[in-house]
Amino acid sequence: MSAGSARKRLFSTKPVVPARLADTVSDAIAAALFDGRIAPGEALPAEVEIAREFGVSKPIAREALRQLAAAGLILTQQGKVARAKAMNGEPMERIYGYAARSSLERLREANEMRRVIETGIARLAAERRDPAGLAAMERALHDMVGSIKEPAGFTEADILFHLGIALATGNAMIRVQMEGMRSVQREVSEVFARRANRTDADWSATVERHRAIYEAIAAGAPDLAGQKIIAHFEAADIASLEVAEKLGSAGDTQR
Known part of the structure; x- marks a missing residue:
């Protein structure tokens, strides 16, 4: 020019x-x-x-x-x-990934951050219910069911589901934030994969927790959506503690 x-x-x-x-x-x-x-x-x-x-x-x-x-x-x-470039969460995803991989303690903190942020996102999603987000969550639920006992596929479906929650808000900045937290989701899934005793019931319970979140959002129930997100993360925290007990002081030695 x-x-x-x-x-x-x-x-x-x-x-x-x-x-x-x-x-x-x-x-x-x-x-x-x-x-x-x-x-x-x-x-x-x-x-x-x-x-x-x-x-x-x-x-x-x-x-x-x-x-x-x-x-x-x-x-x-x-x-x-x-x-x-199209606006996306790639820079945050790198930062969160470095932190979550540095120690078990940082991973716990990152998951706690997700719980705080996603509770508000789920409430707003239930208020707005953007069709693109609802469709993404439905597709993710279908993929989860088809990926039971396949950690890699299940993780990608899980990531899509939570991105769908963000898309349902219709807020581009929230979508970017959720994209940024993908690395945390992957790290959590890898930690869960170390649970040798993960049963069919565990897999199914995870799917049903996600389905409950979707149904609350699709029904336009913000309070219920927030409650279901919190219940989901509480279950994830219990699983994290089980892993921590098996790993012992792994988190401390990695710092």
């Missing part, structure tokens, strides 16, 4: 504060990404154009793009223009 060609104005520029030049530039570009002025997959202006737009140097424009890439908002490759 040449400097003289007609083009839409992408950024809402603000007075640039010298102490935080790159932050000011990255904030303005992020705003354009979030409100749709730059669509996923679309190329951003070249560094020189960004620098000209904000009245900063090319190194400052380059640093702003590095910040956005680190946040997972754009894709940068050597010798190519930066492109916008």
Whole structure:
């Protein structure tokens, strides 16, 4: 795109504060990404154009793009223009994954975080009941039943179910948060896989807890949905304690 060609104005520029030049530039570009002025997959202006737009140097424009890439908002490759990425929970998923794998104690904390967050999400899902979320939960329940005694498939169905709860809220930021917690779900499933005594009844009970959550959300019952989520996590906590007893001090030695 040449400097003289007609083009839409992408950024809402603000007075640039010298102490935080790159932050000011990255904030303005992020705003354009979030409100749709730059669509996923679309190329951003070249560094020189960004620098000209904000009245900063090319190194400052380059640093702003590095910040956005680190946040997972754009894709940068050597010798190519930066492109916008669809908003997702990938950066948080990496952070939560590192934490959950570091020790059993961090895994417990991460699961506690999920319980606190997902209780509110389930309540809002029951109030809004977005069809896309309800459909995802139904599909996940079907997949769970078909994946009993198959930990990998069951885990993916479980992740889809909880993502469906987020989708049912119709809130994009909640969807991103739930995507970010996928690594925690996977770690919990791996811990549960160490339970040598996991019976058919255990598998079925897990499915039925999820079904109860779905039914409460589909019925538009926020209080009941919150209760069913809490009951689900209480059962998961009991299982975690069983594993902890078998692992002994594994969590302490891994810190």
